[in-house]
Amino acid sequence: MTILVTGARGSLGGRVLSRLAGAGHPVRGTARDAGALDLPEGAEPAELDVTATGPWPALRGVTELFLYTVRGDAGPFLAAAREAGVRHVVLLSSPAAYDVGEFDQPIGLIHRAMERAVADSGLPHTVVYPSWLATNARRDWGDQLRAEGRIAMAHPDAQVNPVHPDDVAEVAVALLTGTRHRARRLVVTGPASVRQRDLVEVLGKVLGKAIPVDELTREQAIAARPPWLPEDILTTLLDVSAQAVGVPAAVTNTVERVTGHPARPFADWARQAGFTIG
Incomplete structure (x- = not known):
């Protein structure tokens, strides 16, 4: 009765795997290159490419599966997972699969294709949609902060609903280890809709220094x-952020319903993230 976690090197996959291992669940973490894995004690490494043609020895004894969206045909792997006795799949998708301006664009189409593949496999599953991940701040702004001490962005007044990656991981773990909250879809958000410039202000307070925001035109x-x-991908994101200016982002209570605690604010993640400035 092993739980298989794909994308174990990723921010969310790694968090899911660490929580499962820490709680004593038999867990197997995978990557295309198993030698690149650095897993916690109690977790078993395995090599896996879900778009390959098989065989998939990583499925041995697996009953639950945490699955990242991938480009390519995952159908044969999912059929093998069903034959192997997998009882439930938790698919990490994206609101881009259904949101205005994204569902019919490259990112949305990739996630929708993966959702269809899981549905067509006949495997019981829950699709998890994490909102704007707090880690996007590091990805999008980290280099600028370290190099210049300021942040340039288009549409700083666009509203987002930043979710702490630990909250997403805890929701996924609850779905993998229990049946109470399993649904067709779960949208996981942070506790509030905020402007991106407000997130920069939070970072500044955490770092103890005001961070100027330079507004870019689309062309810039x-x-x-x-x-x-x-x-x-960038032009799609710019279109979406333009539509989000002055429009509150959707907020759900999924984190509290599933985990029993309120969703963590962006400031909690910022304090943990180890940003530097200037």
Whole structure:
């Protein structure tokens, strides 16, 4: 009765795996290169590519599965998971699969394809939709903070609902280890809708220094695109953030319903994140 966690090197997958191992659950963490895994005590490493043609020895003895969305055909793997006796899948998707401006764009289409594959497999499953992850602040702003001590962005008044990654992980663990909260879909958000410039203000308070915000035009934001971010993805994100200016982001009580505690505020994550400035 093993729980399989794909994407064990990722921020959310790693948190899920650590909590499962810490609670004494038999857990197996996977990556395409198992040698790159650094797992906690009690967790078993395994190599896995869910878009390969098999076989998949990582499925041996697995009863629950935490699954990242992937590009490519996961159908054969999911069929093998069903044959192997997997009883429930927790699929990590994205609100991009249904949100205005994203569901029919590249990110949304990838997540929708994965959701269809899981549904078509016949496996019982819950799709988890984490909102704007607090870790996006490090991804999007960390380099600027360290290099310049200020942040440039388009649409700083766009509203988001930042969710702490630990809350997402705890919801996933509850779904993997118990049946009470299993549903077709769960939208997991932070406790409040806030402007992105307000998040920068929170970071400044945590760091003890005001952080200036420079508002970019759409053209300036595209010109400043980091190499790792495809232009079509960036333009979609810019369209979505433009629509979110002055519009409250949806907030749910999923974290409290499932875990028993309120969703953590963005400031909690910021204090833990180890940002530096200037």
